Amino acid sequence: MEFPAALLTRLQVEDFIYREAALLDSWNIEAWLALFAEDSAYEVTPPGVEDPDRISRQSAYFLIGDDRKRLGHRVARLGQPDAHVESPRSKVRHVYSNVIIAEDDADEVRAYANFITFRTKRGTIEYFGRIRFVLARLDGSFLIRNKRVMMDIDALVPQGKVSILL
Amino acid sequence: MGWDRPYESRFLSVDPAAQRFRVNRRCFADATVFEEEKRKILYRSWLYLCHESEVANRNDFLVREILDKELLVTRDAAGEVNVFYNTCTHRGALLCRSKAGNRKAFGCPYHGWTFSAAGRVLTRNADTGYRADADADGAYSLKRVPRLEKRAGFYFINFDAEAVSLDEFLGDAGERIDILDEHSTGGLEVIGYHEYSISGNYKMMCENSYDGYHLMPTHGSYFTYQKAMLEGLPQRALGGFALSLTNGHATVETDIVSGRPIAQWLPVWGAAAHDLIEAKKLELIERLGEKRAHQLGQTNRLMVIFPNTVMNDQQSIQIRSVLPVGHDKMITRAWLLGPRNEDPELRRVRLEGALSFLGPGGFATPDDIEMLELCQRGYNMGGVEWNDISKGFEAGEETARGTSFWNNELHLRAYWTQYDKMMSAS
Numbered sequence: 001m002e003f004p005a006a007l008l009t010r011l012q013v014e015d016f017i018y019r020e021a022a023l024l025d026s027w028n029i030e031a032w033l034a035l036f037a038e039d040s041a042y043e044v045t046p047p048g049v050e051d052p053d054r055i056s057r058q059s060a061y062f063l064i065g066d067d068r069k070r071l072g073h074r075v076a077r078l079g080q081p082d083a084h085v086e087s088p089r090s091k092v093r094h095v096y097s098n099v100i101i102a103e104d105d106a107d108e109v110r111a112y113a114n115f116i117t118f119r120t121k122r123g124t125i126e127y128f129g130r131i132r133f134v135l136a137r138l139d140g141s142f143l144i145r146n147k148r149v150m151m152d153i154d155a156l157v158p159q160g161k162v163s164i165l166l
Numbered sequence: 167m168g169w170d171r172p173y174e175s176r177f178l179s180v181d182p183a184a185q186r187f188r189v190n191r192r193c194f195a196d197a198t199v200f201e202e203e204k205r206k207i208l209y210r211s212w213l214y215l216c217h218e219s220e221v222a223n224r225n226d227f228l229v230r231e232i233l234d235k236e237l238l239v240t241r242d243a244a245g246e247v248n249v250f251y252n253t254c255t256h257r258g259a260l261l262c263r264s265k266a267g268n269r270k271a272f273g274c275p276y277h278g279w280t281f282s283a284a285g286r287v288l289t290r291n292a293d294t295g296y297r298a299d300a301d302a303d304g305a306y307s308l309k310r311v312p313r314l315e316k317r318a319g320f321y322f323i324n325f326d327a328e329a330v331s332l333d334e335f336l337g338d339a340g341e342r343i344d345i346l347d348e349h350s351t352g353g354l355e356v357i358g359y360h361e362y363s364i365s366g367n368y369k370m371m372c373e374n375s376y377d378g379y380h381l382m383p384t385h386g387s388y389f390t391y392q393k394a395m396l397e398g399l400p401q402r403a404l405g406g407f408a409l410s411l412t413n414g415h416a417t418v419e420t421d422i423v424s425g426r427p428i429a430q431w432l433p434v435w436g437a438a439a440h441d442l443i444e445a446k447k448l449e450l451i452e453r454l455g456e457k458r459a460h461q462l463g464q465t466n467r468l469m470v471i472f473p474n475t476v477m478n479d480q481q482s483i484q485i486r487s488v489l490p491v492g493h494d495k496m497i498t499r500a501w502l503l504g505p506r507n508e509d510p511e512l513r514r515v516r517l518e519g520a521l522s523f524l525g526p527g528g529f530a531t532p533d534d535i536e537m538l539e540l541c542q543r544g545y546n547m548g549g550v551e552w553n554d555i556s557k558g559f560e561a562g563e564e565t566a567r568g569t570s571f572w573n574n575e576l577h578l579r580a581y582w583t584q585y586d587k588m589m590s591a592s
């Protein structure tokens with residue numbers, strides 16, 4: 001029996017995003033940044049909006065709306081000792097599941113995953129919801145074109161802030 | 167009033183000769199003080215409710231929690247804005263369960279009473295059992311919050327029916343709210359909001375919002391980023407002042423340090439934004455004159471309306487309502503505003519500027535939150551009584567209408583002087 005192509009794509013995506021999460025969990029954030037393509041974006045949509053998949057950071061007030069350049073600054077900031085909220089660093093654990101491939105083209109894959117991310121520092125908080133990955137195919141692996149985090153919360157209560165990389 | 171002699175209360179310790187002005191930490195750490203504060207301050211002061219653009223059209227509504235109340239704000243068929251307790255006058259069910267929308271009538275899910283957007287009973291879902299004129303006197307109308315008034319499109323409420331008018335309460339601060347409305351001729355609109363909790367007393371968030379003193383130590387990592395963003399602009403020293411206004415309100419006004427759509431371009435924003443921002447600059451001068459245009463376009467203004475409203479005009483207009491949920495917990499709701507029908511390119515750079523600095527996912531606010539939580543932990547451990555807010559304190563200082571260097575603490579002293587005055591009243 002032939003191995004279904006759709007299943008293969010999902011396995012490839014899962015393998016990639018599990019490794020992506022592992023870089024974040026180990027605070028290997030420079031290496032994580034290197035997974036992003038030149039024209040990419042990292043976004044966290046505002047909680048409580050109707051259709052977080054469709055809105056644009058050019059017109060809506062996102063929690064985070066970084067192009068590749070600002071994401072670089074964000075990562076650099078988190079490496080500094082005066083990024084007080086993450087100094088000393090929190091413990092971070094990402095859990096991805098329910099991976100669904102929404103679109104699979106020759107050069108790009110669009111996938112969704114459910115997620116829970118735990119942050120521990122003076123207590124534990126949880127972030128959870130859905131993540132959209134737009135991944136550019138590159139030599140049998142991927143580069144991230146878009147990572148959009150869409151949380152299932154109405155407000156950052158009790159999370160309070162997004163100081164880690166989700 | 168000028169501080170010219172020593173003063174001690176449950177909350178303050180002031181010694182002008184020693185240049186010492188201190189606040190007792192029980193104001194942050196004591197649950198019974200907080201209960202007293204609710205009675206003496208929070209339920210008697212004007213609290214921010216919403217901006218008129220949030221209920222722009224007839225039958226628009228929104229539900230907003232303020233302190234321990236859940237309120238229903240409506241614009242009724244006659245165009246009037248109302249604010250009700252969101253509870254059915256029959257047996258109490260929460261009436262409106264959506265956050266916002268447009269609705270002519272509100273139906274209670276329990277026994278089926280319905281109410282108009284003006285709060286009147288429309289039907290009781292019963293053919294028998296009631297007199298036809300049971301509600302002729304409005305006895306069953308939705309209950310209104312005692313006071314609702316607005317200044318330049320910003321609505322405030324007061325739970326004290328006897329309170330002075332909003333304009334009198336705002337005093338000198340009112341004129342500075344009017345400035346916000348002058349950003350455009352077509353009025354402002356709410357673009358979006360962030361809501362986040364902090365494990366700390368709400369008054370710390372007010373202090374932090376216009377605290378110039380903390381900028382470098384707390385936000386060093388933000389300034390590293392900002393330096394990169396400001397490449398190509400001349401570096402200059404930051405000038406500015408703090409100004410205490412009447413009734414505990416105060417503002418800190420400085421030269422702008424970063425770009426803003428009204429009206430300071432940043433090279434990283436590109437050429438398209440440049441022309442629009444320069445045109446905006448000229449429009450302001452033409453409409454308001456050089457001086458006012460400078461105040462509007464070229465200064466950062468951080469204002470705290472005592473006791474819990476922050477009205478900022480920096481990278482963008484941002485209004486914060488700082489709501490206590492106990493003596494050691496708060497929720498901050500922060501709305502971003504801009505001109506209605508703003509050019510999409512200007513809206514884009516407005517959001518750029520706001521996103522990087524402000525907000526719980528920005529480069530600065532998370533570090534502020536961290537500081538406030540560290541302070542609360544310091545207060546909770548007890549054993550140490552006083553906070554110090556003496557920076558720049560001078561004997562004879564007029565805290566109700568004084569001015570000082572922007573990173574002194576005059577404005578904090580104005581806030582706490584008002585706090586002490588209201589809390590010490592019997």
Ligand code: FES
Pocket residue numbers: 254255256257258259274275276277278279
């Ligand atoms: S409680 Fe609303 S109709 Fe009875």
Ligand SMILES: [Fe+2]
Pocket residue numbers: 374380381384385530534
């Ligand atoms: Fe700050």
